[in-house]
Structure formats: C-alpha cells, structure tokens
Amino acid sequence: MSSQISAKQANKMGILALTIVCASNMMGSGVFMLPTNLATIGSVSIFGWVVTIIGVMALALVFAKTSLLTPRTGGIVAYANDAFGPFIGFQSTICYWISAWVGNVALLVAGIGYLSYFFPALKHPLTGAITAIVILWAFVVLASFGARTAGRVQSFTAICGFIIIFGVAILGWWWFDPHNYFQVWNATGESNTHAIISSSSIALWGFLGIESACVSSGQVENPEKTVPKATIYGLLITSVCYVASCAVIMGIVPHDVLIKSPAPFASAANYMFGPTAGNVASALSVIACFGSICGWLILQSEAPRAGAKSGIFPKFFGDVNKNDVPVKSLVFTGVLMSIVLLMTASPNLAKQFQVIILMSVFASLLPYMYALVALPIIMSAKKLNKTHSYMTYGALVIIGMIYSLFSLLGSGNSAIFWGITMMVCTVPLYALVAAGKAKRGDLELYIKDTDK
Structure with missing residues (x-):
C-alpha cells in the first residue's frame, strides 16, 4: 500500500515543475507586438508594467485559492455560475469565449506583422487581411486532426518564441541606450496617470490566461502551499522576461522607428547584430506566432463545447469528429475571426493589433471580476469567512477589482463601447437559452410564490 502511495506522489508536480508550467502557460507569442504598442505611450509605460504585475498577482492568487476550495471543470466561468447563478455563468462563458477567439485574431495580426519584414506588400491592409485569413483556415484544418497534432506543433514553436524573448531580454542590454529609452516619456498628450492606466491595459494582454496557470490540486504535491508559491514564482519569471525585453527594445530602437515597426523584436535584432539577425529573429517570431494558433484554436472551442453540453450554447458547438475535435465550432469561430480581420484591417499593423487586444x-x-468576487462568496458558503485567510484573500480581491476597473477604463472608448454592447446582447440571448431549457424541463426559478 505504501509503495502505491509513493508511486502516486512521484507522479505529482513539485514546486519547480509547477513553476515552469505556470511561466510557460503565460509566456508566448502575445508579447511580440507589445514593445511597439507600449512605445506609442512612452517610457512612462514602465509604471504600467508595475501596476499590471501587482494586479495580475492578485488575480492569480485568488483564482488559485478558488480552484483549491472548489475544483471545477470550467474554471473561472464555473465559479461565476456557482456564486451568481446561471445568467452570470452564461454571460461569463460568452465573454470568455469571445476573448479567446478575438485573442487568436491578435496572434494572426502579430504573425503577419513579422512576415511583412520579408514581404512588405503585407503592410497593405487588404493584402495582409486576406493572407491572415488564408493562414487561419489552414490552421483550422490542422486543428481538426486533434490536440496531439497541435501539441507537437506548439512544442516546437514555443521554443522558437523563448529563444527570441530570452535572447533579446538578456543580450540586448549590451546595446541599450538610455537616451533612446527616455527620448519620449509620455507620447499620449494626456496626464501621466492616464498614460499609466492605458499601458496597464495593453500590458495585461501578455498575462491573459493566468487562470489556466494553476492546475488541479490532484496533480500537485501539497497544493495548499505549492500552488500559490508556484504561481508567484511563475509570474515573477514571466514578468521579468516581459519587462526586460520590452524595456531593452525601447532602449535599442529609436522611438520614431519603433512606433512604426510591425516586427519590434526583429528590428531590435537588426540593430544589435545586423540584417541577417533581423531576418532570423523575424522568422522565429513568425513560427512562434503562427505555430501557437493551432493549439489555441482547439482551446477556444472548449468553452462553447462545455456550454453546448449544458444547453447554453447551440448543439453544433458540441459536435465532434473522429479526433474528438468540435469542427463545426472551429468553422463557426473561424468565420467570426475572418470578419474581425477584415473589419479591423489597417495600414498600421501595430494599431490593428492594439485595437484587437x-x-x-x-x-x-x-x-x-465575477470570478474575483466569487471567492469571498464561496468562502462564506463554506463557513470560512471568519478565518485569517478570508481577510487576506479579501484584500487580494479588492486589489484585483481595482486593477480590473483601471484596465477597463484604460481599454479605450471603442473597446468599452463594443464591450458594453456585448454585455447587453447577452440579456436577450439568455432568454432564448432559458426557453430552450424550459422545453427540456431544466429551467428552475429561485423564487417562492408569496401569494400562497
């Protein structure tokens, strides 16, 4: 019996393994256009990184705690449903799904930006959009072969991304010029506070998916201590790489060049080692950006697939092929992504990327935000509201909420307009879902008839 327990323990992740998982889940192709976007704000964006790191740390620790208290398939969407009911769960699922496939559009735009380093014609809005759409559908076909194929592709492409990020973040300091870095402190024309809030919204893009960094407690040794520590360590590693690479690029590439660069890491390599290095960096970045799309396409189909099983998404989202891939869902989101690519097409790829992210x-x-507030509600339901940890995590919830509100305000009028429109649309959509559930006898109203 003891030998069986030892074998199970040996297969569980310790703090080092989990830290690597946390860091690798966050670090990816999302950072490849950030130096250009942050350069449009100026060097003051370094404080946006500080605000973002603190805010994301609070988010990560709260999500980790919730996952330990109530391990659930569906993650933060499930927690929102538990704490606030089926409508909020439905709204969270819709928003989370939209965030996933819109984020994949941003990866395509970033890849096109680096590909334009070799083919300048891709800087033309229509040419770039059509090329991105063709590449998208090629990866939809590849994703239909299943997660194993996607995993093999992404393992190689992730290495390409790490080489570029680590290489620039470490070697770039030998070419760092403080004059370049401080050349433009605040380029927004607004107050420093406004610029910091705007940069924190942009920087958050690099950490989206933080909720997926913490795995099930059943796969971790001593999860109560290991999960929070590994989350912090993984975030710190990711933060150092992000901040170092973005800062060093702003110190290598002149500001007037960087704000127009569709391939900032390639531009930095060009200034460091010459055109050949720029070509290599751009090629590796293209591989990293496009290679990660296949896996993310499969991942983005999981939320609507689960929603289809519970009756809140149309049934076709749950239809799978022989490789257990919801192909109809992939095709549907592929059409939506193609529309967004055409609607946001811009001669400035960096600007297009910023709008999408x-x-x-x-x-x-x-x-x-729903998942943040869910934690104190769940802890109260489990009679944990009088413990020391309740106060600690309550403070983290407040920090996370303040940061989330700042990020909402910094996302810009256009993003706020479309975001609010999306939220309003979920109200009549849920009426259709409720009608469908009522037909199946699943709908239950949580009220009592007071007239009786």
Missing part, C-alpha cells in the same frame, strides 16, 4: 482584454475582464 484591447477588445480581447475587455471581454476577459468581466469574467475575471
């Missing part, structure tokens, strides 16, 4: 950030913040 702010849309994705706004869509993710609503389920994030």
Whole structure:
C-alpha cells in the first residue's frame, strides 16, 4: 500500500515543475507586438508594467485559492455560475469565449506583422487581411486532426518564441541606450496617470490566461502551499522576461522607428547584430506566432463545447469528429475571426493589433471580476469567512477589482463601447437559452410564490 502511495506522489508536480508550467502557460507569442504598442505611450509605460504585475498577482492568487476550495471543470466561468447563478455563468462563458477567439485574431495580426519584414506588400491592409485569413483556415484544418497534432506543433514553436524573448531580454542590454529609452516619456498628450492606466491595459494582454496557470490540486504535491508559491514564482519569471525585453527594445530602437515597426523584436535584432539577425529573429517570431494558433484554436472551442453540453450554447458547438475535435465550432469561430480581420484591417499593423487586444482584454475582464468576487462568496458558503485567510484573500480581491476597473477604463472608448454592447446582447440571448431549457424541463426559478 505504501509503495502505491509513493508511486502516486512521484507522479505529482513539485514546486519547480509547477513553476515552469505556470511561466510557460503565460509566456508566448502575445508579447511580440507589445514593445511597439507600449512605445506609442512612452517610457512612462514602465509604471504600467508595475501596476499590471501587482494586479495580475492578485488575480492569480485568488483564482488559485478558488480552484483549491472548489475544483471545477470550467474554471473561472464555473465559479461565476456557482456564486451568481446561471445568467452570470452564461454571460461569463460568452465573454470568455469571445476573448479567446478575438485573442487568436491578435496572434494572426502579430504573425503577419513579422512576415511583412520579408514581404512588405503585407503592410497593405487588404493584402495582409486576406493572407491572415488564408493562414487561419489552414490552421483550422490542422486543428481538426486533434490536440496531439497541435501539441507537437506548439512544442516546437514555443521554443522558437523563448529563444527570441530570452535572447533579446538578456543580450540586448549590451546595446541599450538610455537616451533612446527616455527620448519620449509620455507620447499620449494626456496626464501621466492616464498614460499609466492605458499601458496597464495593453500590458495585461501578455498575462491573459493566468487562470489556466494553476492546475488541479490532484496533480500537485501539497497544493495548499505549492500552488500559490508556484504561481508567484511563475509570474515573477514571466514578468521579468516581459519587462526586460520590452524595456531593452525601447532602449535599442529609436522611438520614431519603433512606433512604426510591425516586427519590434526583429528590428531590435537588426540593430544589435545586423540584417541577417533581423531576418532570423523575424522568422522565429513568425513560427512562434503562427505555430501557437493551432493549439489555441482547439482551446477556444472548449468553452462553447462545455456550454453546448449544458444547453447554453447551440448543439453544433458540441459536435465532434473522429479526433474528438468540435469542427463545426472551429468553422463557426473561424468565420467570426475572418470578419474581425477584415473589419479591423489597417495600414498600421501595430494599431490593428492594439485595437484587437484591447477588445480581447475587455471581454476577459468581466469574467475575471465575477470570478474575483466569487471567492469571498464561496468562502462564506463554506463557513470560512471568519478565518485569517478570508481577510487576506479579501484584500487580494479588492486589489484585483481595482486593477480590473483601471484596465477597463484604460481599454479605450471603442473597446468599452463594443464591450458594453456585448454585455447587453447577452440579456436577450439568455432568454432564448432559458426557453430552450424550459422545453427540456431544466429551467428552475429561485423564487417562492408569496401569494400562497
């Protein structure tokens, strides 16, 4: 018996393994256009990174605690449903799903930006959009072969991304010029506070998916201590790489060049080692950006797939092929992504990228905030509201909420407009879902008839 227990323990992740998982889940192709976007704000954006790291740390610790208290399939969407009921759960699912596929559009735009380093014609809005759409549908076909194929592709492409991020973050300091970095402190024309809030919204893009960094407690040794520590360590590693790479690029590439660069890491490599290095960096970045799309396409189909099983999404979202992939869902979201690519097409790829990531950030913040407030509600329901940890996590919830509100305000008028429109649309949509549930006899109203 003891030998069986030892074998099970040996297969569980310790703090080092879980830290690597947390860091690798966050670090990816999302950072490849951030230096250009943050350069449009100026060097003051360094404080936006500080605000974002503190806020994301609070989010991560709260989500980790909730996952330990109530391990649930569905993650933060499930927690919102538990704490606030089926409508909020439905709204969170819709927003989370939209955030996922809109975020994948941003990856395509970033990949096109680096590909334009070799083919300048891609900087033309229509040409770039059509190329992105063709590449998207190629990956939809590839994703239909299943998660194993996607995993093999992404393992290789992730290495390409890490080489670029780590290489620039470490080696770039030998070419760092303080004059370049401080050349433009605040380029927004607004107050420093406004610039910091705006930069924190953009920086959050690099950490989206933080809720997926903490795995089930059943896979971790001593999860009560290991999960929070690994989350903090993983976030710190990711933060150092992000901040270092973005800061060093702003110190290498002149400001007037960087704000127009569709491939900031390639531009930095070009200034460091010459055109050949720029070509290599751009090629690796293209592989990293496009290669991660296949896995994310499968991941983005999981929320509507679960929603289809519970009756809140149309049934076709749950239809799978022989590889257990919901192909109809992939095709549907592929059409939506193609529309967004055409609607946001811009001669400035960096501007297009920024518009899209702010849309994705706004869509993710609503389920994030619901999941934050869900923790004290769940702890109260479990009679844990008089413990020391309740006060600690209550403070983290407040920090996370303040940061989320700042990020919402910093996402811009356009993102706020479309985000609010999306939230309003979920109200009549839920009426249709409720009607469908009523036909199946699943709908239950949580009220009592007071006339009796």
